[in-house]
Each structure stands twice: as structure tokens, then as C-alpha cells.
Amino acid sequence: MQSPPYPAPHPFAATSDVLTSLAERASLVDRLVSQAATELLFPTIPEGLALISVGGYGRRQLFPFSDVDLLLLCQNEDVPRAHKLEISAFLQRLWDSGLRVSQSVRVPDECLEVHEQNSELNISLLDQRFLAGDRPLFAALSKKFPRFVQSNRDALMRNLVRLTRERHSKYADTFYHLEPNVKETPGGLRDFQFIRWMEQLREADTNRLTSPEAPEDLRQAFRFLARLRSALHTQAGRDQNQLTFDAQDALADSGDVAAFMREYYRQARAVNRAAMRSLELWDAQSSALFAQFVGWRSRLSNSDFAVHRERVHLRAPQQLETDPELVLRLFEFVARHGLRLSSEAVNQLEPRLGRLREYFEEPRNLWPALNQILSQAHAPLAVRSMHETGVLFALFPGLEQIECQVVRDFYHRYTVDEHTLVAIQNACSAPGSYGELLQELPHKGLLLFALLFHDAGKAHSDPAAGYEGHVEASLQAADAAMRRIRMPAQDRETASFLIGNHLELSLAMRTRDLADPKAIHDVAQIVGTEARLKALTVLTYADISAVNPSVMTPWRSSQLWRLYLAVYRELTRELAAERIAESASGPGAELLEGLPVRYLRTHNEEEIAEHVALAVKSEARGVALDIRSLDSAWQLTVITGDRPGLFARMAGTLAGFGMNILRAEAFSNRRGQVLDTFVFADPTRTLELNPSEVDRLRTTAERVILGKLDVRELLRNRPKPKPPSRKVRVPTAIRFDGDASATATLVEIVAEDRPGLLYDLASAISSSGGNIEVVLIDTQAHRAIDVFYVTVGGRKLTAEERSAMGEELRKACGRA
Amino acid sequence: MKKIEAIIQPFKLDEVKEALQAIGIEGMTISEVRGHGRQKGHKEVYRGQEYTVDLLPKVKIELVVSDSRVDEVTRTIVQAARTGKIGDGKIFVVDVIEAIRIRNDDRGESVL
Numbered sequence: 001m002q003s004p005p006y007p008a009p010h011p012f013a014a015t016s017d018v019l020t021s022l023a024e025r026a027s028l029v030d031r032l033v034s035q036a037a038t039e040l041l042f043p044t045i046p047e048g049l050a051l052i053s054v055g056g057y058g059r060r061q062l063f064p065f066s067d068v069d070l071l072l073l074c075q076n077e078d079v080p081r082a083h084k085l086e087i088s089a090f091l092q093r094l095w096d097s098g099l100r101v102s103q104s105v106r107v108p109d110e111c112l113e114v115h116e117q118n119s120e121l122n123i124s125l126l127d128q129r130f131l132a133g134d135r136p137l138f139a140a141l142s143k144k145f146p147r148f149v150q151s152n153r154d155a156l157m158r159n160l161v162r163l164t165r166e167r168h169s170k171y172a173d174t175f176y177h178l179e180p181n182v183k184e185t186p187g188g189l190r191d192f193q194f195i196r197w198m199e200q201l202r203e204a205d206t207n208r209l210t211s212p213e214a215p216e217d218l219r220q221a222f223r224f225l226a227r228l229r230s231a232l233h234t235q236a237g238r239d240q241n242q243l244t245f246d247a248q249d250a251l252a253d254s255g256d257v258a259a260f261m262r263e264y265y266r267q268a269r270a271v272n273r274a275a276m277r278s279l280e281l282w283d284a285q286s287s288a289l290f291a292q293f294v295g296w297r298s299r300l301s302n303s304d305f306a307v308h309r310e311r312v313h314l315r316a317p318q319q320l321e322t323d324p325e326l327v328l329r330l331f332e333f334v335a336r337h338g339l340r341l342s343s344e345a346v347n348q349l350e351p352r353l354g355r356l357r358e359y360f361e362e363p364r365n366l367w368p369a370l371n372q373i374l375s376q377a378h379a380p381l382a383v384r385s386m387h388e389t390g391v392l393f394a395l396f397p398g399l400e401q402i403e404c405q406v407v408r409d410f411y412h413r414y415t416v417d418e419h420t421l422v423a424i425q426n427a428c429s430a431p432g433s434y435g436e437l438l439q440e441l442p443h444k445g446l447l448l449f450a451l452l453f454h455d456a457g458k459a460h461s462d463p464a465a466g467y468e469g470h471v472e473a474s475l476q477a478a479d480a481a482m483r484r485i486r487m488p489a490q491d492r493e494t495a496s497f498l499i500g501n502h503l504e505l506s507l508a509m510r511t512r513d514l515a516d517p518k519a520i521h522d523v524a525q526i527v528g529t530e531a532r533l534k535a536l537t538v539l540t541y542a543d544i545s546a547v548n549p550s551v552m553t554p555w556r557s558s559q560l561w562r563l564y565l566a567v568y569r570e571l572t573r574e575l576a577a578e579r580i581a582e583s584a585s586g587p588g589a590e591l592l593e594g595l596p597v598r599y600l601r602t603h604n605e606e607e608i609a610e611h612v613a614l615a616v617k618s619e620a621r622g623v624a625l626d627i628r629s630l631d632s633a634w635q636l637t638v639i640t641g642d643r644p645g646l647f648a649r650m651a652g653t654l655a656g657f658g659m660n661i662l663r664a665e666a667f668s669n670r671r672g673q674v675l676d677t678f679v680f681a682d683p684t685r686t687l688e689l690n691p692s693e694v695d696r697l698r699t700t701a702e703r704v705i706l707g708k709l710d711v712r713e714l715l716r717n718r719p720k721p722k723p724p725s726r727k728v729r730v731p732t733a734i735r736f737d738g739d740a741s742a743t744a745t746l747v748e749i750v751a752e753d754r755p756g757l758l759y760d761l762a763s764a765i766s767s768s769g770g771n772i773e774v775v776l777i778d779t780q781a782h783r784a785i786d787v788f789y790v791t792v793g794g795r796k797l798t799a800e801e802r803s804a805m806g807e808e809l810r811k812a813c814g815r816a
Numbered sequence: 817m818k819k820i821e822a823i824i825q826p827f828k829l830d831e832v833k834e835a836l837q838a839i840g841i842e843g844m845t846i847s848e849v850r851g852h853g854r855q856k857g858h859k860e861v862y863r864g865q866e867y868t869v870d871l872l873p874k875v876k877i878e879l880v881v882s883d884s885r886v887d888e889v890t891r892t893i894v895q896a897a898r899t900g901k902i903g904d905g906k907i908f909v910v911d912v913i914e915a916i917r918i919r920n921d922d923r924g925e926s927v928l
Contacts, residue, residue: 511827513899555848559826559873 026060048075050133058127064233067102119159176418183241187268191275221267311342324359335382357394366485374445380425398477401459413548427542450498453478524570591615594670648762655756656714664777744789753784760812817912835896844879
């Protein structure tokens with residue numbers, strides 16, 4: 001194949017305008033086409049055939065090795081049939097002269113209908129340009145074309161939007177690719193044209209097609225991308241549009257590849273932003289239902305922010321100067337409602353970034369506001385818009401070093417900042433069991449914060465230090481940030497733990513035998529507590545799957561889950577028998593002595609401190625209670641001396657108030673003190689709406705514990721709630737295990753949950769002479785999973801005791 | 817030429833790769849697979865629900881070497897992959913009739 005005829009290649013660094021070289025090449029090709037046509041076509045076809053350039057060639061933007069899009073417009077279908085030989089000789093000539101011709105043969109009517117299956121044809125005609133042949137034939141088409149466009153505007157736009165969305169999703173909807181395709185990737189040349197076409201279609205009137213002028217920053221981005229594509233073609237000698245690592249090395253002006261790629265991402269971002277605006281505008285215009293929805297959403301407006309057309313606007317942007325923390329409330333609003341910022345708001349933020357940066361430089365108590373943002377349902381969207389607007393870097397200059405940072409290896413597909421954003425998104429949309437784990441986390445905000453910084457040190461890490469080289473640097477960056485936003489020490493510790501160990505689980509997956517108890521024990525030692533294990537598992541899932549879209553194979557996902565299960569078991573159930581030998585001194589601290597080690601693994605320092613304080617309080621009256629509201633439930637904690645049937649009576653009291661127990665724990669220590677915790681739902685919102693009911697619950701519970709009130713009395717007065725009818729019944733399963741613990745028998749009961757179930761089960765155990773040592777209660781949907789560690793007279797159960805207790809329990813499960 | 821197909825424990829992959837590189841083997845194909853041999857699956861319980869794990873995760877390494885290297889390579893894999901416990905995996909050696917490099921149509925052992 002010959003090399004194509006083009007003027008001297010346009011070097012990337014050249015100062016002459018790239019558009020001029022593209023147009024020159026188009027003119028050159030014009031001449032070649034006309035020449036060949038004059039020689040081979042028009043002598044035998046003097047009329048009824050017009051040659052028209054379309055697509056990139058039509059708009060005189062012909063890249064060195066791009067296809068030459070040629071439309072052979074024929075008066076009628078006889079023309080191509082009668083002149084098959086001449087046409088193929090003509091095309092052959094063009095191919096022989098090195099042009100890659102992509103031709104289509106059409107009659108005018110075909111150019112004036114909507115092609116659902118071939119929308120590219122419709123779109124390419126927007127850039128039609130007459131070359132040679134039957135001019136009146138072309139004139140007739142170009143006269144009718146604007147009317148066609150105008151009357152089919154919606155269908156044409158819809159198809160164009162569909163093509164664009166399909167293309168974007170092929171590139172994972174991001175422009176932060178390590179080896180981007182300068183034409184097709186979001187923010188590429190194709191998007192620039194997309195913006196133009198949408199504008200053109202929107203403004204189409206019946207007489208003519210307008211050719212709207214793009215704003216200056218977009219034209220600048222276009223020229224940058226066009227220079228790149230031109231250079232890529234010249235370099236590869238073919239239609240090669242991917243900015244590969246090799247190409248980056250070759251094209252980086254000063255040899256600074258990182259700076260060169262930053263420039264690329266900056267330009268692509270401008271184009272991408274404009275393309276997204278155009279897509280959003282289409283969405284807003286295209287659906288009546290949407291319009292109604294939009295109207296509804298605008299009711300979310302408040303005194304700071306207005307919601308208009310599904311976008312958030314700042315009511316008083318100048319307020320940002322006196323009250324920079326308004327910006328945090330803005331993103332909290334975004335995170336809460338899942339609404340994007342309006343372009344105006346983005347533009348209003350931009351000139352104020354310097355002021356924000358200055359303000360946030362001082363240590364300030366920002367963590368509560370940040371945690372609010374990170375805990376909302378749409379936190380990933382908020383973090384992404386903080387990144388796009390630059391607010392994230394104003395807030396955390398330590399993250400700036402990973403902006404558009406390229407990590408070159410086999411499997412990474414995104415820049416480090418994009419990897420971070422994708423990981424945050426993945427954590428929040430994790431499927432199946434991982435999603436459930438996320439729901440169980442007490443501090444989603446902390447997990448996302450840890451993800452935000454987990455790779456912050458990548459910029460400083462020495463590649464020679466290998467896989468884990470960046471962890472230390474990430475920790476340092478995070479620590480500085482956490483201190484500046486005055487994150488409490490305990491949260492700092494958790495976040496540092498997650499960042500510092502973010503590679504541990506994947507390391508264990510790759511290098512440890514998951515069937516080996518020693519390996520699992522080692523991981524459990526590192527992880528320490530159940531809550532940390534859950535957070536680290538979700539983080540690992542999110543981190544691995546953000547490397548590239550195909551890396552989290554089902555195989556890997558099940559390996560991670562296997563590791564989680566093994567460590568979870570190691571941390572919880574089997575350790576119920578181990579007791580805390582000694583504890584720190586101090587008032588109330590003896591509470592901890594003799595509690596199961598599991599207690600330490602399932603509670604953080606703050607909770608332990610509260611329990612110790614509660615123990616001190618209990619000394620005066622023999623009992624102390626704490627009732628508080630959690631995010632979506634309530635929690636009751638009680639410390640008192642052990643009494644027979646205590647756990648059952650507490651469960652009964654809550655049932656008597658119509659509360660639905662979700663989780664429960666009971667521990668007893670060496671001094672015979674009992675610590676019971678119940679997390680329960682309040683289905684009728686009684687406690688929330690009547691604060692006095694909280695007090696009544698407290699007093700009643702105290703009286704029940706001290707034996708002044710019979711819990712059966714309480715339950716008798718209560719109307720029996722009807723168990724909700726369900727299609728799926730959960731079969732009851734009762735299992736005794738004498739080996740799980742050294743000192744007690746494990747009784748595991750899985751049954752359909754219902755109000756009062758726990759009271760009935762605990763009563764059944766007590767009435768068969770059992771003493772409840774440890775309880776772990778959980779519910780999943782309608783399934784109650786109750787694990788009791790039971791002793792009789794301080795020892796494990798005999799076979800007879802088991803079967804008698806089993807019988808009682810089965811009866812209790814059956815009681816509705 | 818022989819093709820060596822080794823099914824090993826996932827956590828032994830890095831060690832086996834390093835050991836092979838140390839004796840000058842560069843090219844290999846690695847896949848994540850599941851299966852079971854004599855090491856049957858087992859049951860796992862999470863929150864009262866039982867999961868049967870009957871297919872266990874393994875890694876498959878495939879490489880083709882000249883006949884003269886088969887012993888050395890299989891010995892290397894065995895050494896690196898062995899823990900002595902059930903589930904260490906297996907190695908299969910099969911004859912290869914032809915090898916072709918797609919890029920330039922080279923044939924035979926020079927392709928390896």
C-alpha cells in the first residue's frame with residue numbers, strides 16, 4: 001500500500017495551526033477525487049450523479065490516515081446499476097492513490113429519512129459538502145435537508161444521544177484512562193463534534209443549517225486534541241487514535257510525560273464537561289415525566305440552595321467569601337439528594353477556590369460536616385463533584401499530587417484520582433454480601449474517608465519499593481489532613497488502620513492458604529475487631545474492582561468472601577470461650593475482667609468507656625440503664641448483677657413496649673455482673689414522637705430487673721400483634737454444639753422472626769434450667785439468627801438436658 | 817515439545833512463578849479455575865446459613881517447553897507448590913505436535 005498523499009506531517013509541537021493542515025489535506029483529497037471523477041465517471045455519467053464529501057472530510061478536517069467519507073448521490077437507483085464498472089474503476093483509482101475511501105451510494109430519498117439502524121448516516125450528512133458532478137441534484141437535496149432535519153429533530157437527537165451514551169459506556173464513562181483514545185474516549189474529538197451536532201440540530205430551521213461556533217476554551221481543547229490525533233496518525237502510519245504509553249513518551253514536548261498527560265486530561269475535561277451539559281439538556285427537554293419530576297424536586301430548595309431543572313444553584317454565591325463552610329453544606333445537599341451542581345454553581349465556585357483553600361488551610365473542626373457528606377446515600381456523587389470543581393483539592397491539598405497521576409503497569413486502567421473516585425463509588429454500590437456488609441458498618445463516612453486517602457501516597461512512592469511502597473506516604477498525607485479537620489483521635493485511628501492495612505486482605509488472598517487456621521489467625525490478629533474486618537473487606541472489594549472493570553472476577557470475589565468468612569469466625573464465635581484475664585485499673589474497670597474476649601473485638605474504645613461509666617453508676621442502685629437513639633434504631637444497654645431469667649425479662653419488656661429486637665448481646669463477667677445490649681426498631685415511632693415514653697421504658701425496665709414488676713403482666717396488657725403474612729416461611733432449625741466453647745454449650749436457633757420471639761426463646765432456656773452466658777442475636781430480613789452460650793450449673797449441657805431444652809425451644813418457636 | 821499443565825493452590829502462584837523465572841522460563845498462561853479432586857468440598861456456615869463449597873478455587877498454569885526441560889520444570893513446580901497437604905494440586909504433561917508464532921509464522925521449538 002502506498003503512503004497517503006498528505007502535506008508534510010503536522011508535528012505535534014508545531015506552532016502552525018493544525019486546522020490549516022487538516023484543511024489542506026482535505027483540499028488535496030478534493031483535487032484527487034475530482035480528477036479521478038473527471039477521468040473515469042463523468043465522461044459516461046454526465047448527469048444524475050454528484051460526489052459529496054461528508055463527515056470529517058465534509059467539514060474539511062481530514063486527519064492523515066482517516067477514512068475519506070464519500071457520498072455518491074444518484075438521481076435514481078438505475079445510475080449505480082448501469083455504471084457499476086465505471087464506479088468501481090473510480091474507487092479503485094482512489095484506493096490506488098493511497099486513500100482509504102469509505103463510500104456510500106444513495107438516492108436523495110434515502111438521505112431524507114431517519115435511519116434507526118444507521119444513525120451515523122444521518123449524522124454524517126450534517127457535514128455535507130459538494131465536490132463534483134451534478135450540481136442541481138445536490139442543490140435539490142441541500143434545499144430539502146434542513147426541513148428534514150427540523151421535522152425529525154427529536155428522532156435524530158435521540159439517536160445521536162444513544163450512540164454517544166453507548167460510546168461513553170464502552171469507556172466506562174470516564175476520560176481518566178491511562179491510555180486514552182483521543183477520538184472516542186469521553187472528552188475526545190468525537191464529543192466535541194457531538195456538542196456541535198446537538199447545537200446544530202437544536203437550532204435547525206426549515207431553510208438552512210446553522211454552524212454554531214464553539215466557545216473559545218472548547219476550540220482550544222479541540223485544537224489540542226486534533227494536534228494529538230494528527231501526530232498519532234503520522235507516528236503510527238495508520239488510523240491509530242490511542243494515546244499509548246509509547247506514544248506519550250514520544251509526544252511529551254519536554255520529556256515530562258506526567259505534565260503532558262495532565263494537560264491532556266485538562267483539555268479532555270473541558271470537552272467532557274460540555275458534552276455532559278449537552279446530554280443533560282437533552283434529558284431535561286425530552287421527557288414530560290421528567291419535567292414533572294423536576295418540578296417535584298425543586299421543592300427541595302432551601303434558603304441556601306435552589307433546585308431548578310434537577311440542578312443545584314447557589315442562592316447567594318458571594319456568601320462563600322464570608323462563610324466558606326457553605327461549600328460543605330452545598331456538597332452535603334448534593335450527597336443527600338443525589339442532585340448535580342448547575343454549571344452556574346460550578347462557575348461561581350471556581351474563582352473562589354483560592355479563598356476556600358486559604359480558609360481550609362487553618363485547622364478547623366470540619367470532620368462533622370465532612371462526615372455528614374460521606375455518610376449520605378449519594379456520597380460518591382458529592383465526592384466526584386468536589387473533585388471536578390477543585391473543591392476537594394482546596395480542602396485537601398495533600399490529594400493534589402494524585403490528580404491525573406498516571407501509574408503505569410499492566411492492569412491499572414485509570415489515573416490515581418479516578419481510581420479513587422471509582423473505588424468510592426464501588427464501595428457504595430457493592431453487590432450482594434459486600435453490600436450487606438456496608439449496611440452493617442457503623443461508620444460509612446470513615447470508610448469513604450479512608451478510601452479517599454488510601455492511594456494518596458502514590459505520587460511519592462518509589463516504584464522500586466514495589467507493591468506496598470505508597471502506604472506509608474498515604475498514611476502521612478491522611479494524618480496531616482485528619483489533624484487539620486480535627487477528626488477525633490479514635491476515628492483517626494480507625495481511618496489510619498484502614499489506610500495502613502488496605503493491602504492486607506488482598507495480600508492474604510494471594511499468598512496465604514485460606515484453609516490454614518494459622519493463616520486465618522494471623523489475619524485476625526492484624527484486623528483485631530469485627531467492625532474493622534467488615535470495613536476492610538468492603539474497602540478491599542472496592543479497591544480491587546476499581547483497578548479496571550474486569551479485575552474483580554467471580555473467582556476473586558469468592559476468594560475474598562472466603563477470607564472474610566474465615567476471619568469473621570475466628571474473631572467471633574470460636575472466641576466466645578476465651579476470657580479477658582486482666583484489665584486496666586480505674587473505677588469500674590473491673591467490669592471487663594472475665595468478660596469474653598469477644599467483647600473487646602465487637603466494641604470500640606468509646607463504647608467500652610461508656611460501659612465502664614455505666615458500671616460505676618450501677619453500683620448505687622444495683623442497676624444502670626442507658627437508652628439512646630442510633631441512626632435508624634434504638635439501643636438499650638443495661639448493667640446489673642446476674643439474676644435468673646434476666647435476659648428473657650429484658651427481651652420481654654421491650655416486646656411489651658411493641659419494640660422489635662434486631663440485635664442483642666449478653667455478657668457476664670467474673671464478678672457476676674451482666675452487660676446486656678439490645679438494638680431494637682420502634683416500628684410505630686412511639687419513642688421518637690413521645691419523649692416521655694423513653695423515661696417510662698427506662699423506669700419499667702428497671703422495675704422488671706429489680707423484680708418489682710412481673711414482665712408477664714406487661715405482656716398480658718399488650719394487644720398481640722398479628723404476625724405479618726409472608727409467602728416464604730423460614731423453617732425452624734435448632735442446633736446444639738458442645739465443642740464450640742470449652743465451658744458452655746452453643747445453642748444456635750434459626751427461626752422466622754416475630755415480635756416477642758426472643759423473650760419466648762430466652763424464657764424457654766431459663767425455664768429448662770439453663771443459664772445464658774453469652775448471646776448473639778441478629779436478624780436478616782425475616783430470619784432471626786440467635787446464638788446462645790448456655791450452661792447448667794456452670795457446666796455444659798448433658799444429652800438429656802439438650803433434648804429437653806430443644807423441645808421447649810421448638811415449642812417457643814411455634815408459638816405465634 | 818511438551819505442554820505442562822499445573823493446577824496449584826492460588827497462594828502458591830507467586831512462588832511458582834518466581835521459581836520458574838529463576839530457571840529461565842518466561843512465558844506461561846495463567847487462569848483462575850475452580851474444581852475438585854480428592855480434596856472434596858466442605859460446608860461453611862455464616863449467620864446460620866449453610867453454604868456448600870464444592871468447587872475449590874485453584875490456579876492453572878500452562879506452559880510449553882522442549883522435551884529436554886520437562887523434568888527440570890516439573891520438579892521446579894512441585895518444589896515451589898508443595899505444602900504436603902491435601903489440595904496441593906496436580907501436574908499433567910502432554911505432547912505438543914506443533915507451535916506457531918502468529919506474528920511471523922515461525923514454527924517449532926524456536927517459538928517457545
